[in-house]
Amino acid sequence: MTTYIARPIEPPVLKELRSADDAGREMVPVTDEEGGAPLRCCLRRSVPGERIALVSYAPLRRWAAETGADPGAYDEQGPVFIHAEECGGPALDGLPFTNAHRTLRRYSAEGRIVGGRLVENGFEAALVNAFDDPEVALVHVRAVEYGCFLYEVRRDQ
Incomplete structure (x- = not known):
């Protein structure tokens, strides 16, 4: 049976991003006064x-x-939110951030978009449907309101 794994940003990549991000900018830590930012390091x-x-x-x-x-x-x-310091990574298995409208963007092994879908409900079924296409190598889950990348999903055999 195939399962799907939500992949946080890996610790070695986080270390790089905390030094200089993918745009070459230095990290600027802040204290989150309100809470609620979707953290890509620990998927909460x-x-x-x-x-x-x-x-x-x-x-x-x-x-x-x-x-x-x-x-x-x-x-x-x-843009993505991460902890300013090292964290323990995800504490729970499963698929986070699924309780809102999401976009699933599908990519081939060549790195080309092979489809996308707005998901209003039935997130897991939509994910299964995305991977029903054998051309799909990975899926990016994105927030609808800002289009931000939330996490990547790959097949785990």
Whole structure:
């Protein structure tokens, strides 16, 4: 049976992003007074008082560097929230941030977009449907309201 794994930003990449992000900018930590920021390091929302940072991240570019894919014009970077210091990573298994409208953007092994879908409800079924296409190598889950990258999903055999 195939399962799907939400992938946080990996610790070595987080270390790089805390030094200089994918746009070459230095990290600027802040104390989150309100909480609620979707953290890509541990796949949960921040709580008031945590030290976080908004950094630029290029998820497809980094995946392509691992796999040898060439995303061409699909390479993009955008803002993501992370803890300003090392954290323990995700505490729960499963798929986070699924209780709101989301966009699933599907990519081929070559790094090209092969489809997308707005998900209003039935997130897990939509994810299964995305991976029903054998051309799909990975799926990016994005927030609808700002289009921000939330996490990547790959098949786990």
